[in-house]
């Protein structure tokens with residue numbers, strides 16, 4: 044095609060048709076450019092725009108008029124100037140924000156988030172990164188990898204960007220040296236090891252002269268990878284999209300006044316089709332998708348990122364902020380969260396700050412209750428902190444006045460993120476990425492606390508007691524026979540002259556866990572307390588016998604890790620649930636089935652059957668004494684018992 | 687469960703993604719604000735915005751009114767188009783003209799364009815927004831229109847005097863938009879921030895959106911003034927010495943007050959031909975807008991004052 048104004052209509056219309064068609068099937072790729080001042084970011088973007096013919100003639104004309112006094116580079120115009128936007132900033136010679144640029148090729152349309160490098164950097168880079176699929180990190184080949192590069196890599200990975208291009212720029216100034224390039228790549232790889240699952244493409248480049256930006260470079264003949272543009276045009280940006288778990292957070296309820304009632308929102312993950320079973324959370328009420336309504340007609344299927352309106356086959360009560368999901372275990376729910384915060388306000392954040400948390404599901408009053416640690420963004424090191432300043436990153440505990448439904452940010456960026464809004468001036472003061480529901484397992488003790496060590500050595504205790512310490516965790520369903528076996532084991536060990544401490548889940552609940560209920564987090568906390576007591580007991584040379592349901596495999600694994608695997612023996616009391624039900628003289632199963640007891644493992648809550656236990660016992664075929672004897676044999680075989 | 691689904695078929699195209707994101711923003715405004723309004727300029731961007739809004743709430747009606755600031759100097763074809771669309775779609779349309787400007791008989795021939803625009807557009811808009819007590823106003827502006835817009839937020843905060851302070855804008859992350867305002871303050875919302883001019887035309891093409899005929903080339907009476915082609919739209923036109931209208935094949939890339947809108951010479955008479963011209967475009971869109979050439983950065987000054 045030419046720019047010829049006198050188009051021959053008939054001949055050219057089919058050509059236009061196919062051209063337009065090609066352009067309509069383009070995908071959108073958003074990327075972020077990061078680099079320190081003078082690494083060549085602006086030059087690179089200008090070059091991309093220029094070489095893709097998007098630098099319009101009149102912009103160029105205006106440009107040269109502005110720069111009439113400036114010595115020209117070989118591009119004639121200072122491309123960097125093109126990137127600066129606001130007048131006042133131009134006068135001050137700085138850029139202070141995130142600027143978005145657009146250009147396109149026949150394959151893709153690109154949105155570039157340009158974040159200038161200076162003090163406001165973290166805030167701006169986090170903003171630009173939050174919606175980006177990919178990051179281009181620039182390194183000045185003369186400087187090599189610096190502190191700034193580490194910072195860029197850290198923020199990129201913090202914001203969950205998994206595709207990175209490390210562009211080693213200004214190769215012309217180091218004589219296109221292959222060995223220098225390889226050295227820089229090796230330095231980066233060494234550092235980026237700590238950021239898991241980031242796919243990095245290393246590229247030698249000269250933004251100023253255009254080598255390997257859009258056009259291949261003859262100066263870099265030793266490099267045969269794709270140019271930056273080829274990479275941007277072909278890199279797969281959908282390979283990590285979750286199609287399995289359908290999630291949609293309801294934005295609005297749409298009513299037309301004539302009986303139509305639909306739930307509008309954007310699919311956050313997964314797919315939805317008419318007929319699919321969905322569950323509304325938090326209510327837990329299920330229904331089926333009746334129609335996927337759009338202005339252009341009903342859809343057969345909708346996937347991630349699409350704004351839709353769903354109607355359901357049942358009249359159920361759903362409002363803004365409710366979730367529609369395929370799998371009701373999908374959104375996690377908590378009143379208290381651990382989250383990584385990027386602080387964006389001049390006033391430092393202190394523990395106890397009251398604000399509004401805004402997430403995909405709406406707004407809730409919130410308190411930042413504690414700062415667990417601050418992250419040194421240049422090294423990734425965690426440090427204790429009393430407050431969080433502008434552009435700091437910190438792991439914080441967030442307590443919400445209303446239970447929040449969420450996903451961890453690593454699982455879903457859309458449903459795992461939030462912003463914090465000041466209640467007085469309505470400023471957006473922080474951006475948060477949810478790590479998990481706050482759990483005491485993760486809480487780090489005050490750094491001022493230092494334990495005292497005993498004057499008695501472990502080997503001394505071992506000789507005295509004729510044993511090596513360990514913890515036996517006896518897990519299984521209610522009424523499986525755990526407590527009976529634990530008591531029998533205690534007797535057996537006692538009779539052999541061994542010293543043990545029995546920690547029965549129910550006994551513990553009468554005392555130190557009197558404050559706990561039976562929800563999953565509370566069961567987890569009960570096991571944590573028992574495990575911590577067992578650890579003290581083990582440190583005194585004694586054997587700990589812990590008997591409790593411990594339904595969650597992940598929590599059991601944490602107990603194993605806390606007590607160290609070589610001192611931990613997991614015994615699964617695998618009594619068939621029918622037998623448990625018969626033995627259950629307190630009528631717990633019946634009550635659970637009637638719905639009087641909620642979250643009862645095996646009935647209304649999940650019991651993860653152990654798969655990595657050390658011993659499995661079926662009490663329907665063995666007596667408690669036989670079971671205890673089997674455990675003693677195992678302990679002897681593992682060398683915990685002497686003589 | 688997924689065996690029968692081709693993941694490639696679920697990927698959104700650029701336009702589908704832009705559409706979904708815009709719809710999300712429009713719905714978010716309705717959920718967060720008590721009294722939104724849509725600024726309707728009759729141009730192609732407004733036409734696309736209107737279309738997106740209808741989609742966002744389908745099958746329900748658009749849950750807020752449209753506002754048109756009428757300077758009385760728009761192309762007559764624009765006004766006809768506005769009234770036709772409003773009646774066809776059953777829209778609630780508010781029109782407002784600054785009564786003082788009208789009394790003073792302001793017009794773009796006698797007054798300097800900066801002054802005229804301030805009174806008939808900026809002040810008029812403030813009057814109408816205050817009168818309606820609107821807390822959110824949608825606009826069809828795009829970031830690619832002009833350099834200074836590259837940093838504009840999707841939710842652009844305005845103080846109680848409708849002023850825009852570049853230093854007092856909120857960071858925008860993910861798809862979370864902070865729409866909290868105190869009494870008297872408001873937010874201008876630009877759901878099409880990430881659209882380019884080419885996106886707009888392609889979308890008009892595939893969705894079959896109705897736009898004003900002035901966007902397509904036709905023989906029109908124009909005079910050449912300061913390098914711009916100005917159309918003689920009615921008999922209020924003030925000819926300068928030696929000027930006579932001549933018929934040329936022209937079209938408009940942006941529309942406003944006819945004496946302030948420059949035409950471009952073109953033969954692109956259909957949407958497809960406009961797109962073809964776009965794909966070869968060498969001149970940026972606002973070039974045809976006389977107001978921009980007052981001084982470099984003038985757009986920014988106008989924005990600070992509250993003009994769109």
Ligand SMILES: Nc1nc2c(ncn2[C@@H]2O[C@H](COP(=O)(O)OP(=O)(O)O)[C@@H](O)[C@H]2O)c(=O)[nH]1
Nearest residue numbers: 080081082083084085086123212213249250251
């Ligand atoms: N020799 C050389 N100079 C470059 C290259 N890329 C950028 N520069 C120069 O480095 C300086 C800083 O570039 P600029 O794009 O403004 O950096 P920014 O601060 O990252 O936006 C300018 O003088 C550029 O001309 C390159 O590939 N080779």
